[in-house]
Amino acid sequence: MRSYYTTIIVLFITTITYGIHDTIKYTLHHGIDAQSVEVNIAFDSVNTATDYLMIPRSAPGTYEITDYTRFIEDVKAITIYGEVIDGLKGRGSLFFFREKTIITEITYRVNIHKMESDLKEGFASSKMRDHYLGILGYSVFGTIPSLEDQPIALTIESGDNWPIFTTLDPTLHPRGNLSIEVQNFAMLSDAQYLLGEDVQVHRVNEVDIPLVIAAYSETEIDMEEIGRRALISLRGLADYFGYIPMPHYTVCYEFLIPFSDEHSYGFSIEHMNSMTASQDTSRAVKGYEENPAISSMVHHIGHSWIPLRSYGQGYRPFDWGTAPIIETIWLNEGFIWYVMTVVLETPERINWFKNVINNAPKYIKEKPIRALSQLGSTQYSTDFNIGRNLFSRGALMAYEMDLHIQKETNGEKSFKDALLGLLKWTESNQRAFEYDEIEPILSYSTGVNLKSIWDRWQEANPSY
Numbered sequence: 001m002r003s004y005y006t007t008i009i010v011l012f013i014t015t016i017t018y019g020i021h022d023t024i025k026y027t028l029h030h031g032i033d034a035q036s037v038e039v040n041i042a043f044d045s046v047n048t049a050t051d052y053l054m055i056p057r058s059a060p061g062t063y064e065i066t067d068y069t070r071f072i073e074d075v076k077a078i079t080i081y082g083e084v085i086d087g088l089k090g091r092g093s094l095f096f097f098r099e100k101t102i103i104t105e106i107t108y109r110v111n112i113h114k115m116e117s118d119l120k121e122g123f124a125s126s127k128m129r130d131h132y133l134g135i136l137g138y139s140v141f142g143t144i145p146s147l148e149d150q151p152i153a154l155t156i157e158s159g160d161n162w163p164i165f166t167t168l169d170p171t172l173h174p175r176g177n178l179s180i181e182v183q184n185f186a187m188l189s190d191a192q193y194l195l196g197e198d199v200q201v202h203r204v205n206e207v208d209i210p211l212v213i214a215a216y217s218e219t220e221i222d223m224e225e226i227g228r229r230a231l232i233s234l235r236g237l238a239d240y241f242g243y244i245p246m247p248h249y250t251v252c253y254e255f256l257i258p259f260s261d262e263h264s265y266g267f268s269i270e271h272m273n274s275m276t277a278s279q280d281t282s283r284a285v286k287g288y289e290e291n292p293a294i295s296s297m298v299h300h301i302g303h304s305w306i307p308l309r310s311y312g313q314g315y316r317p318f319d320w321g322t323a324p325i326i327e328t329i330w331l332n333e334g335f336i337w338y339v340m341t342v343v344l345e346t347p348e349r350i351n352w353f354k355n356v357i358n359n360a361p362k363y364i365k366e367k368p369i370r371a372l373s374q375l376g377s378t379q380y381s382t383d384f385n386i387g388r389n390l391f392s393r394g395a396l397m398a399y400e401m402d403l404h405i406q407k408e409t410n411g412e413k414s415f416k417d418a419l420l421g422l423l424k425w426t427e428s429n430q431r432a433f434e435y436d437e438i439e440p441i442l443s444y445s446t447g448v449n450l451k452s453i454w455d456r457w458q459e460a461n462p463s464y
């Protein structure tokens with residue numbers, strides 16, 4: 001039985017530690033286990049009566065539920081008395097502790113092999129090979145929600161003394177051990193971590209910010225050519241927007257022999273200062289091409305402007321426990337697909353967007369854009385009829401606005417000014433814009449009334 005004095009001490013410790021924003025320590029350990037990594041989270045103290053471990057079930061921009069809790073094993077905590085207690089899987093994304101006590105550490109393992117085996121589309125999964133470990137932050141790092149905004153001291157350990165690379169600080173770090181400060185959980189989970197002898201890193205010069213290619217490939221690839229394509233993409237976007245908001249940027253590529261016959265690749269995912277593309281080896285970049293296909297690269301790097309630095313409600317702060325309802329997926333995706341058509345001068349894409357919406361299935365056509373976006377919040381790529389319809393409607397809305405703005409201003413302004421208006425608005429207000437704020441921001445920043453175009457694209461059964 002706990003003594004009276006122990007209770008007093010616990011209360012005292014609880015009082016002095018709660019509310020103090022000390023650094024949390026995260027350690028990612030890759031040992032000799034060929035299937036799993038270990039995560040340790042150390043903090044001053046939390047009370048298991050109210051706090052719990054939450055493992056992400058989605059991530060910004062995936063627009064789907066990805067139940068990473070399935071790959072979490074052996075959750076334990078250490079109490080302030082030094083006892084080890086077991087964590088239990090709760091509902092949804094939660095792990096909890098039956099004993100009501102004060103804890104200072106949580107540890108668990110993440111089965112990367114099972115993750116890759118279960119997640120058949122490679123973009124959501126971390127990967128583990130004989131000489132490579134590729135980690136997506138949100139696939140392994142959990143959070144204690146009450147501590148989510150606190151700064152983090154991250155240590156990455158490789159038991160095999162592998163070199164370590166992270167998009168948080170994109171240089172290839174010495175072998176074995178890396179420590180780095182991270183702003184908060186959102187940045188920790190957004191980043192990528194690549195370890196191993198088979199990680200290739202190429203620094204691209206001739207651009208205003210450090211631009212880095214980090215790759216793992218199961219066939220021969222030409223890193224300089226990937227770098228050249230990334231440079232064209234980033235320069236095109238920088239010329240369009242007039243500035244680069246990222247302090248540095250990493251293009252991460254994986255070219256993989258498919259994990260099984262059921263695995264398919266092709267979707268990429270954006271992060272604050274990086275993008276991840278997982279492709280099968282048939283898509284490997286093997287050498288110089290005069291006109292390479294870089295639309296996807298331009299699109300994903302373009303996300304570093306929108307929505308990563310200007311976004312609607314639900315996108316950020318992100319609700320890691322679920323895939324939140326987002327009503328502006330058409331903007332996140334479509335506006336940047338439209339920017340891609342301008343940057344790469346591919347106006348023929350407009351016809352492709354038109355075909356998508358004119359030939360859409362009835363159950364998609366009849367939904368207004370806002371409702372379709374709510375649906376797409378969990379099913380964007382699982383039913384890609386939804387995903388491509390959302391970005392096509394958004395791109396066509398942008399296209400129509402662009403023509404109108406240029407006509408009304410005699411070419412002085414364009415849709416670019418509308419996007420810069422959104423970016424400036426977010427920088428000033430430091431919050432997500434509400435749905436009804438979007439059109440006024442677009443109209444105000446261009447000096448052109450865009451309401452009639454906006455209103456028409458809000459309706460069901462769009463055609464073009």
Ligand SMILES: [Zn+2]
Pocket residue numbers: 299300303332333
């Ligand atoms: Zn996208």
